[in-house]
Amino acid sequence: MANSPLNVTRLAATDAARAARMLSEVRDATLSGQRTPLAPRPVIEESWGRMLRSGVDPEHDFRSGLLTAEEVRRRREESPLRHVMPVLRQGLVSVADAAHHIMVVADADGRVLWREGSMAVLRKADALGFMLGADWRESVVGTNGVGTPAVVRRPVQVFASEHFVRSHATWTCAGAPIIDPRDGRLIGVVDVSGPLETMHPATLAWVDSVAKLAEARLRELHQTTLERLRAVAAPVLARLGGRALVVDRDGWTAAVTGMPYTHRVALPKSLSAGRRRLPALGACTVEPLGGGWLVRAAEDESRPRDTPTRIVLDLSQPRRWTVTVVGSLGSWTHELSPRHAELLYLLAMHRSGRSAAGLAEDMFGESARTVTVRAELSRVRRYLGGFLEHRPYRFSDDVDVTVLLPPDGRDLLPHSTAPAVVRARRAAAVP
Structure with missing residues (x-):
């Protein structure tokens, strides 16, 4: 029988010190390969597995070089995150300061670009290397509230010894990814962190809500930009x-x-x-x-139509997935959202085709969710056009499809909770 996962939020809300001790025991036993009455939460256990496979040392923290002040300034000026900092500050900083937390905002590369909040907690963060310009990717510093949400593409709270590196066990973090609404790309992570005893069960929902407000602000700004472009375009198109x-x-x-x-x-x-x-x-x-x-x-239809012959689905990276169409007139690449990466992977694995109900079962474990599947596939067809067929959904027969997978199959689409993808990761874990 599988061990029951430890309900960290419920226990820590009443007794943070006891929860921390239990997590420390669970961590030590899990990393040494022993069974325990309680298991780590699935999102933490999967993260620990990635850390063990990538060689992160759980007993010694690693600190890569800090970015220079000039590089931090340059990244701030180029990042879309700069447009939503007022939203993040208004929603998080004042409360974080009062609750002895800090707000940390990192870019898609895991580099800390902003830190604000309690001065006492900022000094404690310095001791952990949680500084401006620091590299806080999961693959560098282990399971944490910045790097792990970036990998799994959803909000994650990391409490005490859920951190993979032992020296971070006095800390608690709650981070949420910020997604660019224009193209589904990860643009950064906002995190609220502080000493162990400052943890509150509502922190994660709070941080996630403010991250969603930031994404809404980005959508507003995009619509404003389109309106300006529309005003420029109208007289040109009229002629x-x-x-x-x-x-x-x-x-x-x-x-x-x-x-x-x-x-x-x-x-x-x-x-x-x-x-x-x-x-x-x-x-x-x-x-x-x-x-x-x-x-x-071009209105000249006498030119022979270009027929791309190969599609390359690149899923080899942990946080960036692309589809490339290669044809006689060259190639083009489109960066995929997490959901579209899942869909195209499933279609590549079923070249004979998959019904909407079958894809819904693969993605959600519910064959009735066909409306969601059809809506997402209609979005995929906007850029893959005639290379996808339907009834059943499949890649066209005259297209060669190549799938580039991670070196370790257990790292396939680490954000995904789709049952078919989870099964593929588990199959790769079997010796």
């Missing part, structure tokens, strides 16, 4: 004949003429002006316009 549209740098549509409206167009990662071939439009001409692109479809 044009044929099919054309104006999109922002991420492919979101501001205005169209002569063609149906589509919310977004998949663009190559490095787009430049000139004659190009885009999946949604075919041959077209691209010109810069007001912080975006004017895209005019």
Whole structure:
């Protein structure tokens, strides 16, 4: 019979010291391969497994070099996080200070770019190496409230000895990822941390709520940007004949003429002006316009149609997944959201096809959730277009599909809780 996971939140709410002692015993036993009456929480146990496989030393912390003050400043100026710092400060800093916590904001690389809150706690954080410019990735410093949420793409609280590195066991952290609403990319993590005794059971929900407010602010800013681009585009499109549209740098549509409206167009990662071939439009001409692109479809249908012959699904990295289409006229790459990475992996594993109900079972363990599956696949088709068939859903027969997996199969899509992906990770763990 499997051990029951320790309910850290419930126990720590009444007796933090006792919870810390029990976690220390669970940690020591688990890392030495012994059975214990209580098991670590699944998100912590999986993180510990990644740490053991990657060689992080649980008895000695490792501190990579700090970024210089100039590099921290440069990253701040270039990060989308700078737009939501007022939201994060308003929602977290004053309460964190009063509760003897600090707020920490790190970028997608796990580098600490902002730290604010209790001065006494900031000094304690310095002793742990939790400083401006520090590298707080999970693969560097072990299970923690910055690096672990970045890997699993969901809020995580790490209490006391749930930290993989023993010297962090006097600390408690609650972190939530911040996702760019434009493309689903991770742009950073916001974390509230403090000494063990400051932990509160509501901290994680609080941090997650403020992270969601930050994402909502990013959506508002994006809509404002599109409105400005739309004002620039309107007189230009009014003078044009044929099919054309104006999109922002991420492919979101501001205005169209002569063609149906589509919310977004998949663009190559490095787009430049000139004659190009885009999946949604075919041959077209691209010109810069007001912080975006004017895209005019070529009307000459006598040119032979480009038929890409290979799709490469790259899942080898822990936090970044891409699909690349390679054809006779070159290639283009699209970065995948966590959900789309799961879907394309499942389709690649079932080349003969999968019904909506089958995919719902694979992803959610509930065959009835077909509406969600169909909605996500309609979004995938915006950039993969004719390379996906339906009834059943599958890659086209004339496309070669290559899947690049992590060196260790247990690291496959570590964020994923999809039953089919979890089974694949467990199968890889069997000797």
